[in-house]
Amino acid sequence: MVVPTEDMIEGAPLTVSELTRLVRESLETEFSRVIVEGEIANLKVPSSGHVYFTLKDESAQITAVLFRAAVRFLKFRPADGLKVVCRGRLTVYEPRGTYQVIVESMDPCGRGALQLAFEQVKGRLTAEGLFDEERKRPLPFLPIRVGVITSPTGAAIRDVLRVLRDRFADLQVLIHPVPVQGPAAARAVSRAIDEMNRHSLDVLLIVRGGGSLEDLWAFNEEEVVRAIVRSRVPVVTGIGHETDFTLADFASDLRAPTPTAAASMIVRSKIELHEKIDLLARRLARGARSVFQEQRSRLRIASRDLGDLAVLLERFAQRVDDLAGRLRAAWRERGNGQRRELEGAVRRLMRRHPEAGLARQRGRFETARRILAPSMRTGLGVRQQTLRRLSERLTALSPLGVLSRGYSLTFTLPEMAIVRSAAALSAGDRIRVRLGEGSVDATVDRCMDRKEKELKIGNLNWKRGDDKPDNIQERQIENWKL
Structure with a gap:
């Protein structure tokens, strides 16, 4: 501190510049580091980027300046009426x-100022898309490795471990x-998030107990928000009580109202999992029974249809027997009539005994026969x-009849879906071929559609759709290349 001497007081007078310089040197020596709290007034931000304002309280005020180099490190936007610590x-x-x-750093103080700073930072980070729902990651169904970032001495860690x-x-x-x-909490939390991402974790918890807005302010710092956003591990926050919201909550993949709730939300109860497995097993059994009953009903209907065909066949057989019986009866009746006519003729012949009459009757009899x-x-x-055509049609309609004529049915494995086109298969697929007698399991080596089929005739290759050479006889075809 520069102390005025007696020579300064009684000697030659000081110039204004000299006095001002002495005062400046004295102040800068005595007050090289100050922390002052007050309310911002008369805020001005010229094109230079420096911030000029007045700090005041109920009975005094002092001018202040925040140079542009320090402005970029502010976590909020200064405004008139905002209470700050410089x-x-x-x-x-x-x-x-x-x-x-000369202000080097400035922070809001008081609930109103902190709330204003909270809204300002939230708006800026929201505009960057850091709080978008599309960015957030799903939590694992059942995490095995869980990371926890919190105070080692608080109640939050005990509650989380117990749950x-x-x-x-x-x-x-x-x-x-x-x-x-x-003041060191925000940096410590952001570094802890980066450190935990170097471990193979399934989910990361960030928790702490309740407190005032000032107590929770570390979780509103921008560096904590950005550390959560760049984390590769899904992050769940449980900070404060249900009514407390921090910017870390908006950035996290899931926000829980309390630390205890955060632990409950990431881990499913083993008892609940067993109950759900039992429920799914019962539903699966019911579904299997339903499918079995449906297939059995379809089989019963198919059997009934086959039974109807058998009844129809029996009906036709009965009809044939009836017609054959009627034919035999007609034959006998016609024969009996002819016999009666013959007997009448014989009687008449015997009565008349004419040779010509007998010959005529014999002629009529032969003609009728x-x-x-x-x-x-x-x-x-x-x-x-x-009867033969009906029997052949019945046999042709039977699926087994079709297979017995050399045809086959192809199914995919293990789905047992019918294959209707080579395009539905790929090399390496497993198939089952149903034959007239038995079935064959096979693996597809190659798939060819109709356009790829070729005929090999002699030493010439030609595709279906091309004209055959006229000088090659049908008997010269060595094999089909299918």
């Missing part, structure tokens, strides 16, 4: 002879202790052919 040094602005504070142990005791828990409030016999044979043949 750190810097005291000096004198010699051209005006006024003393002022994890009660719900699923087989978990591996990795704890990274950090301070959860104070020649007409009747072919007619009966023709009618019986027609009915037998009808």
Whole structure:
């Protein structure tokens, strides 16, 4: 500190510049580091980027300046009426002879100022897309390795460990202790997030107990938010109480109202999992029974349809037997009639005994016999052919009949879906071929569609759709290249 001497007081007078310089040197020596709290007033931000304002309280005020180099490190946007804590040094602005504070850093203080700073940072980070729902990652169904970032001495870590142990005791828990409030908390938490990402974790918890807005402010710092966003491990936050919201909550993949709730939300109860498995097993059994009953019903309907065909066949057989019986009866009746006519003729002949009459009757009898016999044979043949056609049609409609004629059915394995086109298969697929007798399991080596089929005739190769050479006989075809 520069102390005025007696020579300065009684000697030659000082110039204004000299006095101002002495005052500046004295202030800068005595107040090289000051922390001052006050309310911002008369805020001005010229094109230079420097911030000029007045710090005031109920009874005094002082001018202050925040140079552009320090402005970029601010975590909020200064505004009139905002209560702040400024750190810097005291000096004198010699051209005006006024003393002022050169501010090096500034933080909001008081709930109103902190809330304003919270909204300002939130708006800026929201505009960057850091809080978008599309960015957030799903949590694993059942994590095995869980990381926890919190204070090692608070109630939060005890609650989290108790819940994890009660719900699923087989978990591996990795704890990274950090301070959860104070000026060093934000840097410690962001570094802990980066450090935990170097371990093979399934999910990461960031928790702490309740507190005031000032106590929770470390979790509103931008460096913590950005560390959560760049984390490769899904992050779940449980900070404060249900009514407390921090910017870390908006950036995390899942926000829990309390540390206890955070632990409950990431780990499913082993008892609940067993109950769900039992429920799924019962549903699977019911579904299997339903499918079995449906297939059995379809089989019963198919069997009934086959039974109807058998009944129809029996009906046709009965019809044929009836027609054959009627034919035999007609034959007998016609024969009996002819016999009666013959007997009448014989009686008449015996009565008349004319040779010519006997000859005429014999002629009529022979004519009737020649007409009747072919007619009966023709009618019986027609009915037998009808019966044969019906029997052949019935046999052709049977799936087993189709297979017995050399055809086959191909199914994919293990789905047992019918293959209708080579395009539905790929090399290496497993198939089952149903034959007339038995089935064959095979593996596809190559798939060819209709356009790829070729015929090899002699030493010439040609595709279907091309004209065959005229000078090659059909008997020269050595094999089909299918």
